[in-house]
Amino acid sequence: MTIIAGVLHDPESGKSRRAEARIADGRLSVDAESGPQQATLGAVEITTGGWQAQAVHLGWRDGAGRTWAFTVEDPAARAALAAALPPALAAKVAASHGAERRVQRSGRLALALLGAFFTLPLVLLALLFAFREPLLDWVVARLPTSVDARLGQLTAEQVKATGKLVETGPAVDAVKAIGDRLLAHAPAHPHEFRFAVMEDPSLNAFAAPGGFVVVHTGLIAAADGPEEVAGVLGHEIAHVLRRHSLRQMAFELGLTALVQLAVGSADGAVAILTGTAQQLSGLSFSRDQESEADRLGLDLLQAARLPGEGLPRFFDRLAKEGGNAVPAFLSSHPQSDERREALAAELARRGEWATDPLALEWSAVRDSVAAKN
Ligand SMILES: [Zn+2]
Structure with a gap:
């Protein structure tokens, strides 16, 4: 059994709280306030989110048709999740990882551009000084x-x-x-x-x-x-x-x-x-x-x-x-x-x-x- 730390979004109460999900025997289970929730891994949908795509959302529907979601953000917990999932689902978690890196890269680019915006006048001044003659x-x-x-x-x-x-x-x-x-x-x-x-x-x-x-x-x-x-x-x-x-x-x-x-x-x-x-x-x-x-x-x-x-x-x-x-x-x-x-x-x-x-x-x-x- 693998225990994954994350955040459970409870459709019943509409609240989110820290929780631990367990993965064992092809099933995902998590203890909600209203009682234990379970889903077969085949019914779990994996998506990514967060502003740097660093979050992995595990979503499933219960018997009453309500959508539950468990979000994993911590890199170590994400790695543990990927290891516990069957290859097809693990690939989606890994893909979110790649997306994160891409977003981080573009984030760095945005930061660099922002920096350039503020330092450009200084650079221009320095250039003008260097080429003053x-x-x-x-x-x-x-x-x-x-x-x-x-x-x-x-x-x-x-x-x-x-x-x-x-x-x-x-x-x-x-x-x-x-x-x-x-x-x-x-x-x-x-x-x-x-x-x-x-x-x-x-x-x-x-x-x-x-x-x-x-x-x-x-x-x-x-x-x-x-x-x-x-x-x-x-x-x-x-x-x-x-x-x-x-x-x-x-x-x-x-x-x-x-x-x-x-x-x-x-x-x-x-x-x-x-x-x-x-x-x-x-x-x-x-x-x-x-x-x-x-x-x-x-x-x-x-x-x-x-x-x-x-x-x-x-x-x-x-x-x-x-x-x-x-x-x-x-x-x-x-x-x-x-x-x-x-x-x-x-x-x-x-x-x-x-x-x-x-x-x-x-x-x-x-x-x-x-x-x-
Ligand atoms: Zn002279």
């Missing part, structure tokens, strides 16, 4: 250059509003002459460059998107020749041509703004980027951007037949004169030994090239800004 490149590449121009114009207005723009004089003439010389030999580009000098004692220079390039009087006063300024300007022009400022502005935006930037209009892009344009001179370029600007800057110097040693010489001067404070130029154009070495190696690789000196009276240029520092 190509995403930024893509966003910047699809912005029309009218965006660069407008941002440059806004920056020019801001700089002008400080009242510190040097309008005329030898320093302005010198910076324009150097810039024009470099641009005359630069590859074709859609930008309209303007060169300006600003009264500011810090050793700095910066370029807004679109080609508004500003050199501080402090940098001009510290440079011991136009070649150093040419080196700096070549580097700044390279940043503009490669749209590095625009990219850094986009880089500092949140994801939402970046998406807006990607799908919006040129005017919308200007509006979004204007906020970050406030700290344009404080934007810090990436190491890759610096290396790229160094190389392209050298290209520009070489094409313009200007010496290439100006920029490394200027860096050496910054290192010497900067003291403990990091010069402004280095905080926005991060310097590193690696970059310094790459620049030196690049210069060595190209060898000396023929140069046409800039016809500038440098001492007069320096004197003209000395009073302003």
